[in-house]
Amino acid sequence: MLNRVLVPRIRILGKLGGPISLTRLLSPSPSRVRPPRPHEVHISPLASLQFARYSTEPQTSGNTISKSSISISPLSRRELFQFLNLESFTESEIKDRFKLLSHSPSTSSTITLDSISKYTNQYEFENSDSPQMAASRFLKTFQYNNETTKSKSSISLEEFNSTVTTLASKVDVKHIAPITLSMLLVGSSVGIVTPIMPYVVESLSLSTHDFGYVIAAFGAAKLLGNIPSAILVEKHGRKPYLVFSLALVAIGNGGIGIAVGLDHLIVLRLFTGFGVAALSTAATLAITDISTPLNRASTMAPVMAAFSAGTALGPAIGGLAADSFGVTTTFYMVRGELEQNLNGMVCLLFPFD
Amino acid sequence: MTLAVMNNFLLSETQQAPYRRNRGEPTFLEMKQNLTIKQSFLDAKDSWVPLMQDSRIRNVVLLNSAYWVALAGSQMTLLPLYLTNPEFAPGALTAASLGKVYAGMSVVQVLGTAPIAKLADKFGKREAMIFGCGLVSASMAGLTFVDSIEGMAVTLGMWSLGSTFLSTAPVAYVADVASGKDRAQAMALFRTFSDVGFMAGATCAGVFAALTSFAPGIIWGGGFLLTATSVFSALKAAEGGGGAGGGEGK
Numbered sequence: 001m002l003n004r005v006l007v008p009r010i011r012i013l014g015k016l017g018g019p020i021s022l023t024r025l026l027s028p029s030p031s032r033v034r035p036p037r038p039h040e041v042h043i044s045p046l047a048s049l050q051f052a053r054y055s056t057e058p059q060t061s062g063n064t065i066s067k068s069s070i071s072i073s074p075l076s077r078r079e080l081f082q083f084l085n086l087e088s089f090t091e092s093e094i095k096d097r098f099k100l101l102s103h104s105p106s107t108s109s110t111i112t113l114d115s116i117s118k119y120t121n122q123y124e125f126e127n128s129d130s131p132q133m134a135a136s137r138f139l140k141t142f143q144y145n146n147e148t149t150k151s152k153s154s155i156s157l158e159e160f161n162s163t164v165t166t167l168a169s170k171v172d173v174k175h176i177a178p179i180t181l182s183m184l185l186v187g188s189s190v191g192i193v194t195p196i197m198p199y200v201v202e203s204l205s206l207s208t209h210d211f212g213y214v215i216a217a218f219g220a221a222k223l224l225g226n227i228p229s230a231i232l233v234e235k236h237g238r239k240p241y242l243v244f245s246l247a248l249v250a251i252g253n254g255g256i257g258i259a260v261g262l263d264h265l266i267v268l269r270l271f272t273g274f275g276v277a278a279l280s281t282a283a284t285l286a287i288t289d290i291s292t293p294l295n296r297a298s299t300m301a302p303v304m305a306a307f308s309a310g311t312a313l314g315p316a317i318g319g320l321a322a323d324s325f326g327v328t329t330t331f332y333m334v335r336g337e338l339e340q341n342l343n344g345m346v347c348l349l350f351p352f353d
Numbered sequence: 354m355t356l357a358v359m360n361n362f363l364l365s366e367t368q369q370a371p372y373r374r375n376r377g378e379p380t381f382l383e384m385k386q387n388l389t390i391k392q393s394f395l396d397a398k399d400s401w402v403p404l405m406q407d408s409r410i411r412n413v414v415l416l417n418s419a420y421w422v423a424l425a426g427s428q429m430t431l432l433p434l435y436l437t438n439p440e441f442a443p444g445a446l447t448a449a450s451l452g453k454v455y456a457g458m459s460v461v462q463v464l465g466t467a468p469i470a471k472l473a474d475k476f477g478k479r480e481a482m483i484f485g486c487g488l489v490s491a492s493m494a495g496l497t498f499v500d501s502i503e504g505m506a507v508t509l510g511m512w513s514l515g516s517t518f519l520s521t522a523p524v525a526y527v528a529d530v531a532s533g534k535d536r537a538q539a540m541a542l543f544r545t546f547s548d549v550g551f552m553a554g555a556t557c558a559g560v561f562a563a564l565t566s567f568a569p570g571i572i573w574g575g576g577f578l579l580t581a582t583s584v585f586s587a588l589k590a591a592e593g594g595g596g597a598g599g600g601e602g603k
Binding site for chain 2: 075078079082083085087088122123124125126127129134169175178179181182185186219222223226227228229230231232233234235237238239242243244246247250254277280281284285286288289290291293294295296297298300301302304305308309311312316
């Protein structure tokens with residue numbers, strides 16, 4: 001465990017004259033170790049020395065680390081905010097954390113490696129970071145993210161505030177892009193069904209009353225699915241539900257192409273409703289995880305806009321697809337399995353339209 | 354299905370153990386993950402009352418629910434019927450024109466979401482909600498008085514812009530003020546109340562329009578939303594503070 005995280009972050013300049021990864025020295029399975037991040041740059045000489053001061057305790061399961069030159073990766077934004085235990089990100093909360101880390105009630109004091117270490121000694125850190133390592137990584141974060149603190153070994157309140165606020169306001173585009181794409185396509189697949197449903201109702205000889213049940217089934221499933229989805233997403237994580245809920249939506253929408261009665265349609269719309277409830281819950285919580293109160297609405301915006309765009313585009317796509325390929329084929333296209341699925345052949349042989 | 358497979362490769366898990374923890378104490382994430390499904394449900398149930406007792410969460414959840422009552426009733430149920438009815442002063446729209454109207458409203462929402470979300474982050478999410486609800490209710494009431502297509506376009510543009518304020522601000526606010534361990538249930542309650550509002554709004558508007566006509570139904574939606582917004586604003590003012598953006602209210 002220690003090796004897995006500590007090792008990629010620390011390199012020693014060995015006798016061969018270049019940086020040697022400790023992975024090879026300490027880990028029996030280097031392939032499982034995360035490669036160093038591009039931003040894992042060498043720490044300034046001053047901070048290196050200070051780190052060396054604190055690294056006298058054994059930190060690598062009995063292996064000693066040379067003090068000659070050590071590189072420490074900065075904390076990620078998420079790690080930094082968790083390190084500081086920030087929740088509201090108000091100016092007063094940030095100031096409180098500064099006072100806590102500087103061990104001084106005065107705002108004119110500074111945070112140094114010494115003062116941070118007093119704070120980190122009270123806690124345990126993820127990835128087997130020792131308190132000393134966490135303190136060094138914390139300082140490195142400010143050196144890495146703020147030009148004015150690049151070569152400094154102490155942080156003033158102004159620098160602390162500006163770095164934290166800047167990092168907390170930045171939108172994490174890398175993480176939201178795939179969620180945005182998912183919501184665009186899910187919005188489209190939900191919208192595609194809208195103009196085609198009347199044809200399905202007609203082909204199955206359903207009454208308006210029956211159609212009402214079909215529409216209500218989706219709403220009811222979505223309504224009833226919210227709370228269980230939240231419980232499950234919290235228990236198992238966001239990713240499984242961002243993946244499997246899509247499969248549920250796909251089955252719910254694609255299955256309409258082969259439904260032969262009202263009960264089938266209702267069950268399929270229940271599937272879609274539960275799928276959408278799980279997906280929305282997982283997507284919203286995933287966005288919440290990667291955002292802060294300073295950028296939460298901005299982080300949610302692309303996802304919401306994509307879903308709106310999808311639902312707006314969906315009916316147009318659905319209408320065009322139904323005109324060009326037929327109703328049944330359109331539902332299969334939504335399911336995305338037409339080519340590989342045996343049922344696709346059935347639907348082509350026995351189309352509804 | 355293709356998207357599900359793609360997501361499996363593209364997405365990374367965002368729910369991670371906190372970097373810093375108290376010595377020897379499990380994190381709330383570990384505690385939640387160690388619960389059985391039944392215990393998780395009981396745990397969730399226990400969090401609903403405290404969450405709804407928090408006036409910041411309760412007021413936003415209820416205002417958002419009122420917004421959905423008005424939106425489902427006026428925009429999604431009565432608006433298409435009103436615009437295609439001879440009762441509409443500038444002349445009944447055709448199905449194609451109605452499609453263009455809705456497409457235009459969607460375009461406003463899609464283009465407006467990001468800049469408006471930035472404003473909400475900067476100036477306050479509750480302020481954004483009040484402004485958005487005010488815009489929507491004014492547009493709902495105003496639409497029944499327009500007598501030209503241009504007037505209709507402006508009114509519906511404002512309507513859509515108002516809705517855009519509500520697309521991110523309320524959910525982001527609830528996420529801001531709920532604590533990490535209760536956040537998922539706070540969001541679930543928020544969403545459930547929205548869905549209830551949606552279903553109630555469509556039903557009520559339908560009944561009201563059947564008893565009167567489309568225009569009074571739409572005005573009723575606007576009036577209902579305006580009342581809810583006024584109550585929300587008054588409660589917010591009574592609470593005091595928390596006017597700034599970001600982590601307001603915490």
